[in-house]
Structure formats: structure tokens, C-alpha cells
Amino acid sequence: xxxxxxxxxxxxxxxxxxxxxxxxxxxxxxxxxxxxxxxxxxxxxxxxxxxxxxxxxxxxxxxxxxxxxxxxxxxxxxxxxxxxxxxxxxxxxxxxxxxxxxxxxxxxxxxxxxxxxxxxxxxxxxxxxxxxxxxxxxxxxxxxxxxxxxxxxxxxxxxxxxxxxxxxxxxxxxxxxxxxxxxxxxxxxxxxxxxxxxxxxxxxxxxxxxxxxxxxxxxxxxxxxxxxxxxxxxxxxxxxxxxxxxxxxxxxxxxxxxxxxxxxxxxxxxxxxxxxxxxxxxxxxxxxxxxxxxxxxxxxxxxxxxxxxxxxxxxxxxxxxxxxxxxxxxxxxxxxxxxxxxxxxxxxxxxxxxxxxxxxxxxxxxxxxxxxxxxxxxxxxxxxxxxxxxxxxxxxxxxxxxxxxxxxxxxxxxxxxxxxxxxxxxxxxxxxxxxxxxxxxxxxxxxxxxxxxxxxxxxxxxxxxxxxxxxxxxxxxxxxxxxxxxxxxxxxxxxxxxxxxxxxxxxxxxxxxxxxxxxxxxxxxxxxxxxxxxxxxxxxxxxxx
Ligand code: SIN
Numbered sequence: 001x002x003x004x005x006x007x008x009x010x011x012x013x014x015x016x017x018x019x020x021x022x023x024x025x026x027x028x029x030x031x032x033x034x035x036x037x038x039x040x041x042x043x044x045x046x047x048x049x050x051x052x053x054x055x056x057x058x059x060x061x062x063x064x065x066x067x068x069x070x071x072x073x074x075x076x077x078x079x080x081x082x083x084x085x086x087x088x089x090x091x092x093x094x095x096x097x098x099x100x101x102x103x104x105x106x107x108x109x110x111x112x113x114x115x116x117x118x119x120x121x122x123x124x125x126x127x128x129x130x131x132x133x134x135x136x137x138x139x140x141x142x143x144x145x146x147x148x149x150x151x152x153x154x155x156x157x158x159x160x161x162x163x164x165x166x167x168x169x170x171x172x173x174x175x176x177x178x179x180x181x182x183x184x185x186x187x188x189x190x191x192x193x194x195x196x197x198x199x200x201x202x203x204x205x206x207x208x209x210x211x212x213x214x215x216x217x218x219x220x221x222x223x224x225x226x227x228x229x230x231x232x233x234x235x236x237x238x239x240x241x242x243x244x245x246x247x248x249x250x251x252x253x254x255x256x257x258x259x260x261x262x263x264x265x266x267x268x269x270x271x272x273x274x275x276x277x278x279x280x281x282x283x284x285x286x287x288x289x290x291x292x293x294x295x296x297x298x299x300x301x302x303x304x305x306x307x308x309x310x311x312x313x314x315x316x317x318x319x320x321x322x323x324x325x326x327x328x329x330x331x332x333x334x335x336x337x338x339x340x341x342x343x344x345x346x347x348x349x350x351x352x353x354x355x356x357x358x359x360x361x362x363x364x365x366x367x368x369x370x371x372x373x374x375x376x377x378x379x380x381x382x383x384x385x386x387x388x389x390x391x392x393x394x395x396x397x398x399x400x401x402x403x404x405x406x407x408x409x410x411x412x413x414x415x416x417x418x419x420x421x422x423x424x425x426x427x428x429x430x431x432x433x434x435x436x437x438x439x440x441x442x443x444x445x446x447x448x449x450x451x452x453x454x455x456x457x458x459x460x461x462x463x464x465x466x467x468x469x470x471x472x473x474x475x476x477x478x479x480x481x482x483x484x485x486x487x488x489x490x491x492x493x494x495x496x497x498x499x500x501x502x503x504x505x506x507x508x509x510x511x512x513x514x515x516x517x518x519x520x521x522x523x524x525x526x527x528x529x530x531x532x533x534x535x536x537x538x539x540x541x542x543x544x545x
Contacts, residue, residue: 003194003422007032007156008411010182010198012163012225015042016138017375017396018204019145023098024404026154029411032196033155034185036162036486039146041220043206043376044393047138048260048328049122050102050130051095051393053088056119059127061085068391071124071290072384073513074529075238080381083362084391084398091397092131099144102131121265122389123246124290128265130390135260135326141393160188162486163205163224164423166232167195168368172420178233180371184423188486193423199414200370200407203229203358204400207376208242208497210490212351213449216245216258222490223497225377229358230496234368236534237379237543238356239497240504241514243387244454245352246270246294249345250309251336259312259329259347261389264288266325268314270298271344273307292386292514295349299454302348311344349454353392355383355514356504359533364403370414372403379531385513431482437491440471444491444498452502457518461506468498504532507540 008029011018022031035041054064064085069076096102103118120130133140149155163183165171170178182197205225209217230236247264249257264270264287269277282297283289289297298310314322319341323330326340333340357379364372364380375396382395431437451464472495479492508515510524531543 003192004420005032005194005196007196007198008200009407010034010196010201011204012183012201013042013204013206013375013377014039014146014157015044015204015206015375015396016141016145016393017400018202019142019149020397021202021204021374021400021404022149022155023145023152024401025407026152028408029154031155032158032198033149034158034161034163034183034196036160036188036224037220038159039149039157040142041218042142043217043221044138045142046216046218046258047141047393048135048258049262049390050120050132050137051092052125052129052388052390053092053131053394054085054129055089055092055117055131056127056129059129063127064088064129067125068382068388069384071386071388073292073386074523074525075384075513075531077381080362084382084395087398088394091394091401094401095141095144095397098148100141101144102133120262121288122261123264123288123294124285124388130262130265132262135262135328138393158185161194162186162188162489163228164193164484164489166201166228166371167197167420168232171232177369179369180232181417181420183228186484186486186489191483193425193484195420195422197417197420199417200372200411202372202374202400202403202407203377204373204375204396205377207354209351209354211445211448211494211498211501212242212453213445214248214348214350216248216256216350216352218256222494223354224490224493225373226354226357226500227493227496229366229368229371229373230500230534230536232368232371233536234366234371235359236356236500237359237531238385238504239354239500239534240508240532241355241383241385242351242501243291243353243355243514244295244349246291246298246349247312247347248350249333249336250348251338251346254332254336256350257332259345260326261291263312263314263326263329266314267317268312270294271311271313272301272305273311278310290386291389292516295454296516298349309346309348312347313344314340315342315344353387355379355385355387360399362402363406364399365406372407374399374403385515425483426480428481428483431478434487436474436478437487440475441491441494444468444471444494448498448501452505455516455518456505458506461502464502465506468495468502471495472499500534503540504534507532
């Protein structure tokens with residue numbers, strides 16, 4: 001098989017953004033879609049809560065905009081927020097046309113299948129506006145989009161293909177202004193690195209929750225896209241704002257299992273082990289306060305009491321309703337011996353969503369021309385310093401759509417690729433010490449959890465920086481000397497992304513949204529009321545006004 005593939009559009013990632021974009025652009029050209037495990041192994045597939053959009057007469061664009069800005073702690077770009085919110089209803093229609101099914105009111109007793117959507121509520125939303133499919137919304141979206149992609153004659157899907165680095169015109173040795181030309185991709189089955197050329201690339205590789213020891217994210221979330229784009233010279237923004245979801249199941253055998261915020265939206269109450277409802281002590285919105293506030297409140301309660309978890313209590317709700325509305329959570333908890341209709345669910349915060357990412361414009365394009373980025377890998381300006389729950393699936397689809405429009409418009413004006421360099425393996429040999437990978441992987445995740453977590457300080461961040469610098473050096477040496485494996489590719493990306501988070505956190509000497517530091521506990525709008533930008537070779541800086 002040839003080691004070079006040519007497409008009109010290259011898509012990296014198979015979550016909602018990658019699949020939606022692929023379906024749109026495939027009407028205009030050949031699409032190669034690369035995904036590092038199976039198609040359905042994406043963060044989208046794990047999304048429980050749903051997708052926020054204004055579809056009810058009781059709601060308004062202004063209210064959704066205000067809720068997003070309030071959660072974002074002064075860093076959302078208002079014009080981007082409005083742009084995304086106003087496209088919500090259209091994007092829901094597009095998903096319905098692709099076959100996605102959202103719950104209707106019949107859940108609440110009305111049997112008409114065309115009845116109004118059943119809308120959930122989540123933290124910091126002042127209205128019910130979350131469209132959902134029981135508590136497995138992401139799985140439903142992934143099912144519908146993937147089945148269309150699989151049947152599309154102009155989309156070729158490459159599973160078990162792990163992107164290693166972007167191919168740019170500079171990397172190809174050209175002196176023209178830098179632009180994206182595709183990617184080098186490791187075929188996990190053959191062990192060969194293949195060249196995927198396309199004049200336009202959409203990166204939709206998801207987030208970076210695996211940077212932390214405890215996360216709600218699937219294993220694929222190692223920040224690959226953010227790291228690749230940064231290495232290729234694109235600007236990355238706001239990496240200090242890592243969102244910790246307040247309620248992940250705390251159980252020795254439960255790996256990364258989220259208890260959706262929609263449970264609190266339906267009346268769930270957070271309690272300490274002795275039964276005290278503690279959120280009223282922390283915020284006027286109590287259990288539906290912004291996510292950063294709830295996660296910090298739990299962290300405070302755990303540190304104060306020394307307990308291992310707090311408890312999410314829904315025992316006052318009708319058991320039949322709980323089983324119908326949250327079937328996945330009900331079953332999974334039962335598997336672990338927890339009957340949510342009778343006892344509190346033990347929960348702890350865990351890394352959940354990266355509000356930073358590759359800086360993109362209104363069309364979803366990064367400052368590396370012809371590299372578009374959508375979904376969690378992007379920083380569009382929507383989330384600011386703290387993402388409003390369930391805004392991310394909406395953002396992903398709005399920017400995948402915008403990127404598709406711009407890609408289609410641009411396709412026929414792009415120059416021919418000319419000769420492109422194949423991947424050079426050099427003298428790399430098979431590793432005889434794969435333990436280096438597992439050891440470094442564990443060290444990074446633990447140091448990020450302990451020193452760069454929910455509550456930070458200069459001293460903790462400095463410790464983290466010293467350690468990550470050492471680890472990066474070791475990982476780079478290993479990377480150049482040994483043959484690539486998907487684990488090594490991910491480890492290198494994890495180290496890059498951790499460094500970006502630490503550098504951005506050290507730079508922001510204030511507390512805002514998801515970045516809270518003991519040394520600067522107040523918000524400082526005058527000095528820090530702007531995004532943090534990181535670009536290869538430069539010190540961190542604030543976005544110019
Ligand atoms: C949840 O269901 O609580 C997660 C929703 C989100 O993170 O947007």
C-alpha cells in the first residue's frame with residue numbers, strides 16, 4: 001500500500017465536529033477522515049447532558065447569551081457568543097436532518113412524537129434549554145453522524161490511524177508563507193507513518209483531560225491537536241482554563257464515569273457525608289451555580305473534612321422518573337452497588353473540558369492558513385474563562401459548519417501541492433524500554449493533578465514547571481531515538497499540552513473562572529481582562545486589544 005494519500009479535505013478526529021464537517025464538505029470533494037482508534041471513540045460519544053439551544057418560547061437568545069457571558073467570567077467574546085447562540089436552532093435542524101433524535105415531551109406524559117422537545121437544565125443556565133437523548137446524548141449524535149459518514153461514497157475513514165504532526169509548507173522546505181498541507185499519520189496496525197496530503201485540514205481532535213490523573217474524558221483525550229498545531233506555529237489561547245466537572249462517580253472500579261449536571265438540573269442536591277447540603281453556603285444559585293464555583297466548593301468541603309467524596313442526592317425524586325430520565329447512570333451505578341433512588345451517589349470533581357485551545361476566527365480557521373479547528377481543540381472565544389454547560393456540542397457544530405463553508409469556497413483557488421517529503425524515520429530502533437512511557441505518563445498526570453489542579457499557587461506551579469521541563473527533555477530524546485507507537489505520540493502531546501497549561505497558569509497572576517490561585521485570589525480586569533496567547537518560540541502574552 002502507498003504511503004501517500006491525497007484528498008481535497010483532511011479531517012482529523014471523529015467526534016461531532018469532524019463528522020459534521022466531513023458530511024458537509026463531502027458534497028464538494030474527496031474527504032479523508034483519520035481517527036486514532038475506532039470511529040466512535042470520541043469525547044462526543046461520552047457526552048451525557050446534551051446540547052444547549054434556544055428552541056422554547058420561554059427562552060430567548062439574549063438569555064442564552066447572558067448566561068454564557070456570566071459563566072465565562074469576563075473573557076467570552078460577546079460577538080462570538082451571539083453568533084453561536086443565534087445559530088443554535090438552525091444547527092438543531094441540521095442534526096435532526098442527519099437523523100439525530102432528541103427526547104420529546106412524551107417523557108413527561110405527552111405521547112405525541114412531534115411534541116415539544118424535552119429540555120433539561122444545567123448549572124448556570126437560567127432556563128431549561130438542553131436538548132438531550134435520555135442521558136446518552138453524545139452516543140445518539142455519534143450514532144447518527146457516523147452511520148451517514150460510513151455510507152458516504154466520498155468519505156474514506158481511516159481508523160487506528162494516529163496523527164503525529166502537521167505537514168506545513170515550511171516543513172516541506174518551501175519559503176512561501178507557511179500554510180497547512182495535511183499531516184503525517186501513524187498507521188497503528190502497520191507501524192508505518194503515512195503522508196496524508198490535502199490543501200485544507202480540519203482538526204477536530206478533542207480535548208486534553210488525560211493530562212490529569214482523574215478525568216471524565218475517554219482515553220483518546222491527550223490534546224493531540226492542540227500540541228500538533230502549537231508545534232506547527234499556530235497560536236494557542238487560554239490553556240490555564242481547564243474545567244473540572246464537579247460530579248464524577250467516586251468508586252474504585254469506576255473509570256471516568258460522569259454524573260451529568262442534568263441530575264442537579266432535575267433537583268439533585270450535593271451533601272456532605274453527614275447529610276449537610278453545602279452549596280447554599282457557596283453561591284446564590286446553590287447546586288446550579290457555575291461549574292467552577294461548584295467544583296471549588298466540593299474541593300473546599302473535601303479538604304475541610306478529609307472525606308474522599310461528597311454525595312449527590314436524588315432520593316427525594318420519583319424512582320420511575322429517575323430510571324426513565326437517567327437510564328445509563330441508574331444502570332452503571334447499580335453495577336457498582338449504588339441504587340440512586342435510595343442512596344446518595346459518591347462524587348468528586350475531575351478534569352472535564354479544556355476551555356483553551358487553538359485560537360480560531362469566525363470561520364474556524366487558525367492563524368496557520370488552511371488549518372481549521374473545531375470542537376474542544378479550538379478556542380473560539382465562546383467559553384471565556386469557564387464554559388457554560390452543554391455549550392460545547394453547539395460550538396462544535398457551529399464552527400464545523402462555518403469551517404465547511406469557508407473550505408468549500410476556497411478549495412478551487414488553492415495552489416497544487418507539488419512534491420512533498422515523506423516521513424523520515426532516521427536511525428530509530430524498536431524500544432526495549434516501553435516502561436519509560438508508562439512511567440512518564442503517570443508522572444505527568446499526577447503532577448498536573450497535584451500542582452495544577454482546581455486550586456493553584458505560584459509555588460505549586462513552579463514545582464510543576466521544573467518537573468515537566470525534565471520530563472519533556474526525556475520524552476523528546478526517547479521520541480527521536482525509538483520507533484513511533486501511538487502511546488509515544490500521545491505521551492509527547494501530553495507533555496506539550498501540560499507545559500502550555502503550566503506556562504499559561506504561571507502567567508495569569510489573578511483568579512478568574514477556572515483559574516484560581518492562592519497567591520492572587522482576586523480578579524484583575526485591568527491587567528488580565530484578556531486572553532492568554534502562546535506561540536512557539538515566544539513568551540506567553542495577552543491578546544492585543
Ligand atoms: C454534563 O452532562 O454534566 C456535561 C455537560 C457538559 O459538560 O457540557
